[in-house]
Amino acid sequence: MSRVLGVLGGMGPAATLDFLGKLQALTPVERDEDHIRVIVDINPQVPDRNDPFARPGPVLAEMAGGLQGAGAQVLAIACDTAHVHADLISRASGLPLVDMIETASRAARDTGARRAGVLGARDAVRLYHEYIAAQGMGLVTLPRDDQARFMDLVGRIKTGDVGAAVREGMRQLAEVLVREGAEAVIAGCAEVSRVLDPVDLRAPLIDAGAELARRCVSVCLGLEPLPQGR
The missing domain is CATH 3.40.50.1860 (Rossmann fold)
Known part of the structure; x- marks a missing residue:
């Protein structure tokens, strides 16, 4: 049982x-x-x-x-x-x-990444920082303006907008993390995996959900x- x-x-x-x-x-x-x-x-x-x-x-x-x-x-x-x-x-x-935070952080570690980026709300990213550090990795975050853009995209997804513009916007933000040195990217908001696919990135994408x-x-x-x- x-x-x-x-x-x-x-x-x-x-x-x-x-x-x-x-x-x-x-x-x-x-x-x-x-x-x-x-x-x-x-x-x-x-x-x-x-x-x-x-x-x-x-x-x-x-x-x-x-x-x-x-x-x-x-x-x-x-x-x-x-x-x-x-x-x-x-x-x-x-x-x-x-x-979820601990589980996704372990999954990022298991990719062999030394630095992980997180697409998530501010408080979620703070939690990920703690758990990613516990796995011996560094954290990569979005610059302030890109973080604001991320929250705008999440709001649009919550209204049901999962169209091409939102998908491309989320892909671009994930690529920002990769350019900043992330060797794995965690979809650290439940809405992210609705519009972002692993094939969209040059680094492993960890779907926290x-x-x-x-x-x-x-x-x-x-x-x-x-x-x-x-």
């Missing part, structure tokens, strides 16, 4: 559905019953993770507690930036959390131990 996975989602909804699709695709099955049971809270009303005056932490903690009460045994957060509140979420639920899904499958099927605290 596999462990039940609880997913904090809705940030945004399309990105959560994308994560769930990857989770399903990465689960080895021969019949429906082989899939992992997943309990998902898709809550688009979580306060803005990028607003310094918003308070998403208590809402995320309440969601986590609700998932635990519904039967979840392991948690995942389908949003990089929401991991700023990971400690609060874990304490509120009492459940182990499969950390896909890496999280892969590790959730492994943990829930008992192929690796439950994660410990941060």
Whole structure:
């Protein structure tokens, strides 16, 4: 019997559905019953993770507690930036959390990269800096103006704009990281992988959502131990 996975989602909804699709695709099955049971809270009303005056932490903690009460045994957060509140979420639920930031950073290390670039919101990039350093790598970030352009593109993706202009804009920003010395690029925002493909880059592209899904499958099927605290 596999462990039940609880997913904090809705940030945004399309990105959560994308994560769930990857989770399903990465689960080895021969019949429906082989899939992992997943309990998902898709809550688009979580306060803005990028607003310094918003308070998403208590809402995320309440969601986590609700998932635990519904039967979840392991948690995942389908949003990089929401991991700023990971400690609060874990304490509120009492459940182990499969950390997306840690998982994607390990995947970048496994490419052999010495420096990794991150396409993510400001607070998510700060978290990645900590975890990438723990893997013995340097961090490459976007210049200020390009970071502002990145956030504009993310906003457009959230409205459903995944057209050619947005795709090209995201590819250009990834190339900025490569030119600055990144030997691997982490899609550190759930929206990025919706418009950026590995074939678009001259360096390995790490899809944080896909890496999280892969590790959730492994943990829930008992192929690796439950994660410990941060």
